Amino acid sequence: MATITRSDFANRLRERFGLTTSDAYKLVDIVFDEISESLINGEEVKFAGFGSFKILTKAQRMGRNPKTGVPAVISARKVASFRPSSEFRKRVAEK
Numbered sequence: 001m002a003t004i005t006r007s008d009f010a011n012r013l014r015e016r017f018g019l020t021t022s023d024a025y026k027l028v029d030i031v032f033d034e035i036s037e038s039l040i041n042g043e044e045v046k047f048a049g050f051g052s053f054k055i056l057t058k059a060q061r062m063g064r065n066p067k068t069g070v071p072a073v074i075s076a077r078k079v080a081s082f083r084p085s086s087e088f089r090k091r092v093a094e095k
Contacts, residue, residue, distance in 0.1 A: 006025075006028055006029075006032075009024075010024040010025045011024070013027055013028065039080060042055065047085075049088065050085055050088050051082055051083055051085045051088055053080060053082050054080075055080060056079050057077075058076060058077055060075055061074050062074070
């Protein structure tokens with residue numbers, strides 16, 4: 001399975017829309033920065049037909065070191081979460 005990088009996104013924008021390389025990179029950076037800032041500010045980010053990003057708060061819980069089996073406390077934290085839309089899940093399943 002291939003990995004798509006920031007450079008790949010920028011190159012696709014450059015080819016598709018005739019942007020300069022620097023403008024394509026700036027556009028990619030702006031989009032990711034806006035998503036990040038929105039999530040940091042507690043906002044949910046939704047893209048119709050694609051999915052939504054939001055921050056989940058996970059409570060402290062007991063876990064286990066998988067290597068040794070020793071119980072350990074997993075601290076409370078916030079994590080970014082992505083939930084694909086039903087349309088996106090359907091498109092992926094068809095491939």
